[in-house]
Amino acid sequence: MNFKRIAGTAVGPVFAILSALIAGGILLLIIGFNPLKTYSQLFSLGVGTYLGLTESFKRMAPLLIMSAGLIIVFKAGIWNIGGNGQFLIGAIFVGGVAPLLVDRVPLFLFFIVLCILGFVGGAAWVTIPAVLKAKYQINEIIVTMMMDFVAINFSSYLVRYPLNAQPGRFPQTILIPLEKRLPNIVFTEIHIGLIVGIVVVILAHYFIKRTTLGYEFRFAGENKKAAFYAGVNIKKVIVLAMLLSGGFAGLTGAIDVLAIKGAFQAEWNPGYAFSAIPLVFLAQLNGIAVIPLAYFFSFLSIGGEFMSRAAEVPVFFVQVIEALMLIFFGVSEYLKKRSKLFCGF
Amino acid sequence: MASGGETVVEMRGITKCFGGMFANDDIDFDLKRGEIHALLGENGAGKTTLMNILSGMYHPDSGEIFIKGKKVRIGSPRESLELGIGMVYQHLTLVPTLSVLENIFLGTNRKFLLPKKEAEKRVRAISKKYGIDVDPHVEIWQLSAGEQERVEILKLFYRGSDVLILDEPTSVLSPIEIDDFFAVLKSMADAGKSVIFITHKIEEALFISDRVTILKKGVKGGEIDLSGIDIENEGARLKEKIVGMMFKDASFSEAAKEESRKISDRVVLALDGIVAKSDRDVEALKKITFDIHEGEIFGIAGVDGNGQKELAEVIAGQRKVESGTITLNETEITNRSIRFINEMGVFYVTEDRIEEGSVANFSLAENAIFRCYRNEPFAKSGILLNMDRIKNYCDGLIESYSIKAQSSDTIVKTLSGGNIQKLILAREFSYCPAVLICNKPTHGLDVMTMQYIRNELKAQSEKGVSVLMISSDLDEIKEVSDRIGVIFKGEIIQILPNRGTSKKQIGRLMLGITD
Numbered sequence: 001m002n003f004k005r006i007a008g009t010a011v012g013p014v015f016a017i018l019s020a021l022i023a024g025g026i027l028l029l030i031i032g033f034n035p036l037k038t039y040s041q042l043f044s045l046g047v048g049t050y051l052g053l054t055e056s057f058k059r060m061a062p063l064l065i066m067s068a069g070l071i072i073v074f075k076a077g078i079w080n081i082g083g084n085g086q087f088l089i090g091a092i093f094v095g096g097v098a099p100l101l102v103d104r105v106p107l108f109l110f111f112i113v114l115c116i117l118g119f120v121g122g123a124a125w126v127t128i129p130a131v132l133k134a135k136y137q138i139n140e141i142i143v144t145m146m147m148d149f150v151a152i153n154f155s156s157y158l159v160r161y162p163l164n165a166q167p168g169r170f171p172q173t174i175l176i177p178l179e180k181r182l183p184n185i186v187f188t189e190i191h192i193g194l195i196v197g198i199v200v201v202i203l204a205h206y207f208i209k210r211t212t213l214g215y216e217f218r219f220a221g222e223n224k225k226a227a228f229y230a231g232v233n234i235k236k237v238i239v240l241a242m243l244l245s246g247g248f249a250g251l252t253g254a255i256d257v258l259a260i261k262g263a264f265q266a267e268w269n270p271g272y273a274f275s276a277i278p279l280v281f282l283a284q285l286n287g288i289a290v291i292p293l294a295y296f297f298s299f300l301s302i303g304g305e306f307m308s309r310a311a312e313v314p315v316f317f318v319q320v321i322e323a324l325m326l327i328f329f330g331v332s333e334y335l336k337k338r339s340k341l342f343c344g345f
Numbered sequence: 346m347a348s349g350g351e352t353v354v355e356m357r358g359i360t361k362c363f364g365g366m367f368a369n370d371d372i373d374f375d376l377k378r379g380e381i382h383a384l385l386g387e388n389g390a391g392k393t394t395l396m397n398i399l400s401g402m403y404h405p406d407s408g409e410i411f412i413k414g415k416k417v418r419i420g421s422p423r424e425s426l427e428l429g430i431g432m433v434y435q436h437l438t439l440v441p442t443l444s445v446l447e448n449i450f451l452g453t454n455r456k457f458l459l460p461k462k463e464a465e466k467r468v469r470a471i472s473k474k475y476g477i478d479v480d481p482h483v484e485i486w487q488l489s490a491g492e493q494e495r496v497e498i499l500k501l502f503y504r505g506s507d508v509l510i511l512d513e514p515t516s517v518l519s520p521i522e523i524d525d526f527f528a529v530l531k532s533m534a535d536a537g538k539s540v541i542f543i544t545h546k547i548e549e550a551l552f553i554s555d556r557v558t559i560l561k562k563g564v565k566g567g568e569i570d571l572s573g574i575d576i577e578n579e580g581a582r583l584k585e586k587i588v589g590m591m592f593k594d595a596s597f598s599e600a601a602k603e604e605s606r607k608i609s610d611r612v613v614l615a616l617d618g619i620v621a622k623s624d625r626d627v628e629a630l631k632k633i634t635f636d637i638h639e640g641e642i643f644g645i646a647g648v649d650g651n652g653q654k655e656l657a658e659v660i661a662g663q664r665k666v667e668s669g670t671i672t673l674n675e676t677e678i679t680n681r682s683i684r685f686i687n688e689m690g691v692f693y694v695t696e697d698r699i700e701e702g703s704v705a706n707f708s709l710a711e712n713a714i715f716r717c718y719r720n721e722p723f724a725k726s727g728i729l730l731n732m733d734r735i736k737n738y739c740d741g742l743i744e745s746y747s748i749k750a751q752s753s754d755t756i757v758k759t760l761s762g763g764n765i766q767k768l769i770l771a772r773e774f775s776y777c778p779a780v781l782i783c784n785k786p787t788h789g790l791d792v793m794t795m796q797y798i799r800n801e802l803k804a805q806s807e808k809g810v811s812v813l814m815i816s817s818d819l820d821e822i823k824e825v826s827d828r829i830g831v832i833f834k835g836e837i838i839q840i841l842p843n844r845g846t847s848k849k850q851i852g853r854l855m856l857g858i859t860d
Contacts, residue, residue, distance in 0.1 A: 210729060212719050212727060215711070215730060222706050223700070225701045226701050226704050229663065229701050230716065231684035
């Protein structure tokens with residue numbers, strides 16, 4: 001029964017992935033590449049090499065943490081699509097404050113404080129759309145999206161002027177020395193952000209499924225009228241869900257700065273939210289399903305980057321695959337609905 | 346009436362199967378010109394399925410349909426309309442923000458510019474011919490349910506339908522509106538239109554129709570020709586006969602609650618001069634004052650839309666009180682939070698069981714804990730849900746209220762309306778409430794479930810629960826209430842003891858006639 005249910009939910013994403021790869025192959029053929037050769041290269045570079053594996057696992061961390069927040073907020077029926085802006089604010093907070101703390105507090109505390117700071121930064125950025133939504137029913141999609149642009153320019157200003165380490169050179173915050181970065185998981189070169197990500201996404205999953213607050217989130221997300229009737233405080237749900245998702249986006253920024261970049265650099269905007277949004281929908285907002293899919297997305301983007309150097313296939317080819325996956329996932333949902341229509345009543 | 350007329354519709358051996366269940370099993374049905382033919386049966390007996398086949402929504406698995414003697418295959422609702430068959434659904438399909446005329450245009454007009462003048466002339470002519478009185482320029486939301494029903498019929502006449510299928514048309518109407526509506530039906534039949542009248546109310550079927558076909562669990566239970574029968578004298582005998590055709594177990598009586606019980610003097614809930622606004626920001630409640638005693642069932646009778654919903658919501662804390670006070674067991678609860686009022690012991694069964702009373706995509710278990718998910722033992726220290734306890738609790742409700750569902754994990758949207766309602770009642774009843782507000786608790790349910798719920802309400806009041814029973818069904822109000830308050834345009838215009846008050850008296854009050 002349980003196995004059957006898991007298989008049932010996995011059908012959609014698997015169908016989407018396979019169809020996307022096939023359709024992508026046809027596209028490759030059209031633009032003059034040998035699809036079999038390209039794919040085998042993609043797999044051998046992405047999975048078959050030590051570097052490919054390590055980089056893919058590293059890339060999973062931000063996708064997982066971002067997804068944790070998105071699962072929570074989407075389950076509550078709220079569309080926070082400004083994750084990239086919240087990410088940047090979390091990152092610039094950490095990039096700006098880290099140099100002040102780095103030699104003054106024990107390393108362990110340093111990481112904890114900065115992670116919390118990143119979380120707070122992201123949450124602070126989403127407070128405005130959250131309050132507007134809760135108090136005045138102002139559409140959060142528009143406000144969160146618009147605040148992305150504000151975040152890009154605001155963080156860009158900060159890194160070019162007040163927080164610029166060496167004016168005149170490429171603008172970035174003061175670099176955290178290598179020995180003060182997030183440590184690696186033992187016997188690997190993968191930083192512990194991956195573990196943070198896995199833990200956080202599993203926590204988010206059980207938070208939604210098993211806690212009273214998670215129940216309220218789902219309740220409001222499924223049927224606001226009924227939630228109100230049952231005495232759920234809808235405004236509280238809106239604000240809390242948005243703060244949590246913004247917080248996780250900010251934490252993503254903190255981890256990326258602490259583990260990989262070591263500083264906030266101008267023009268840096270990896271856009272993890274735009275990968276994580278399709279990711280959580282493919283996973284049908286199930287935190288456990290997010291983990292393998294996050295690996296697949298990471299593998300695609302890392303494999304794609306490597307491949308573009310070797311095979312001259314443009315790097316955005318993997319984005320085409322991602323988009324195709326979403327389209328085919330939509331198709332599978334449609335087919336599911338239709339088949340339900342004909343099977344039952 | 347012309348029951349010897351030409352046969353306009355004939356359905357032979359209609360069979361329709363849904364997922365292995367026979368919704369219709371070898372049913373014969375025919376309709377003559379100028380006839381009102383009632384299709385009678387419980388919910389789930391297959392009435393609507395049979396008519397959906399005639400109106401082209403479904404295709405029969407086997408069987409034949411003849412329209413005016415010609416064999417047809419009805420592929421879609423449009424084809425059915427072209428054959429002159431029109432159906433008015435139980436849930437009306439008008440656009441509230443458009444006018445009557447504009448609604449009539451929907452789906453009929455193929456010209457770029459709307460032929461307003463011409464259409465208006467035709468609409469007025471049809472109105473006059475059948476005594477359907479509506480202003481074509483008024484917007485739908487301003488019309489009462491009865492008027493909207495008439496617009497639906499008007500729409501079908503405009504399209505040239507001469508066979509009308511009406512699915513439970515009286516379920517949204519008040520007693521007086523029903524009389525008017527029946528008059529319209531009669532005049533339609535006299536003018537040569539044929540009407541199929543789907544209902545589960547035996548009295549209505551006997552009163553209005555020339556013939557009755559009874560369906561029972563997908564098969565034809567029988568057919569009775571009423572022409573030439575004196576309903577006044579033979580009504581009781583016929584009713585017995587029909588009940589026998591409709592139900593396996595034919596022994597149910599509908600005794601009104603005439604014996605007056607001894608009710609405690611203690612006031613549990615008191616409303617004093619309550620004023621509140623509707624969603625459209627107009628005053629919906631104007632100085633409502635009444636109180637309910639311990640263990641009393643206080644019935645609120647009224648035509649839909651006279652402030653009933655607002656009244657229930659005000660007490661449950663879902664709507665803001667503009668002025669006045671609500672007192673529960675000597676504690677003032679005016680404008681307190683929904684949660685606070687609920688914890689004080691007020692439970693509310695909403696009339697909107699699908700959109701408000703339940704979450705379609707939640708399991709039964711998740712729907713069962715609306716009121717208690719924060720409390721031990723369902724949540725450990727108010728944080729972690731204890732799924733085992735919740736499921737056990739829900740299994741208990743399923744069992745004691747005989748809810749037809751596979752398990753507590755079943756998703757609620759797969760349940761029938763009656764079972765969803767039972768789940769909601771089970772949920773609201775199970776905490777020994779102090780006050781229970783029920784808004785149309787049996788609306789649209791089959792007779793058996795209806796009776797079950799009414800008995801359950803009585804049982805609750807025996808236990809000392811004070812019940813506020815809102816209903817537009819007079820029989821229901823008469824059956825369960827101890828006292829009856831009649832609501833009209835946001836005011837309780839009179840409070841009467843149930844004993845010694847006639848239905849007619851209440852019916853007049855519901856229309857605001859006080860003398």
